[in-house]
Amino acid sequence: MSVLNQIYATPSRVRGAYRLVLNSDQHKLNRKTAEEILSPQSLQPDVNHDKFEHLKMIRGVINETIKMGLFEANGEEISLTKQLEGMTDENLALNIIRLFTSEENNENDDFLRLMSWFLMQDPYCAPGTWDEANIALEKQIGGSMLGCNDNRFGQFTHWLVFLGFGWRYSFKGERDKITPDPSKLISMFLPLIFEDNEILSIQEFIQKLATLCPVFEEGKIRTEINQEYQIESLPPKHLSKVTSFALFHLGEQESIELASKSDADLYVLSDGDKEQRVSEIKWNGRGVPQG
Known part of the structure; x- marks a missing residue:
């Protein structure tokens, strides 16, 4: 269970x-x-x-x-x-996601598989309710639905928000919806990603993030899901809209700085609204408030 x-x-x-x-x-x-x-x-x-x-x-x-x-x-x-x-109570969410992703414990791999799928969606029109997710899973995954149903999607919603993978919102007269935005989670991971470094190449950053939380690009679980169902088709060294959106958000919050050097290896960040070529990320030692 x-x-x-x-x-x-x-x-x-x-x-x-x-x-x-x-x-x-x-x-x-x-x-x-x-x-x-x-x-x-x-x-x-x-x-x-x-x-x-x-x-x-x-x-x-x-x-x-x-x-x-x-x-x-x-x-x-x-x-x-x-x-x-x-x-501590303040870092409980971070520690729980580290337990979820521990190689010694696969108890919550079903949550991570479903999260990998959700982070591949377009953040501007992601399936935000069970009715929408039901249709999207049927189309993209097929009969297995990654083991999801109405009750499990409700649990998924609770944990997505708590762990910082996204947030819940609603419009007047409509049911609550969720949207993928892992800004908060990535912010909590920044000290673990940078350790004693102030600047990392974008490739190092992505690899460390994928190792810590394998639902992101180049992560083991994300890769397995995509190989099995061919959901995401990104050009080489392009990040998904969701990850790009999150990194742009952290840049706007001034917790990180995205930089491009002409002689360095570049990744393309594009959230559907803007595009930026990035070679390195600088950590300013602060993150998005965890709430």
Whole structure:
């Protein structure tokens, strides 16, 4: 099971469980105690016929946090994972996407495959509702639909926004829609991409981003999806509209600077509105606020 399949495992509930364990003594807590604190029966007056019914939701949430690697289970005790150091509430989203993309854990590969598909869409007319995604998946993927359905697309929407791959919007009289814009996620990755460097070639930048998060161009999962379904056809050294849009956005926010040198290897960024040839990226040491 993954966050797409476990409808109880929404980002807000996962964050609530995480905060409880984070603020517990030595970041450890008896699992039964955690369940009762997070889902007290007194707040569930309609399920008194089954004293365990009110715990189903939070048990689903805790089970999923263990599967993704956020928590470790040791007998009746749950604790924060030792895999990631320096975890705080502020960098929770970044750490979760690192767990999702860990080579040691493929629990959420279905989410990453669906995300790869979504990032290949045109950001100006991406399928923003399940009805639209249903049609687009049927056309581009076929019967497998990447395992997506109405409920899973709802979960996908929650996690897309929380992890910084896009945002939710609506117009008067219409249902909420989502659109791909990984500016926030890339911003969170910038310290990991640049490390001790201030400037990287565009090729180094793309390769490091793809290694950290393989749903981007040249990433393992993005490449596998495209080889299987031939969704995206980009000329050599051209970035997708979505990635181009995100990098232009970060440039406008002054967290990065996009530069072109005539004697350097160039990539073409084009978001459908403007086009720029880029050879290197400078990091200014700040990013888009994480919210």
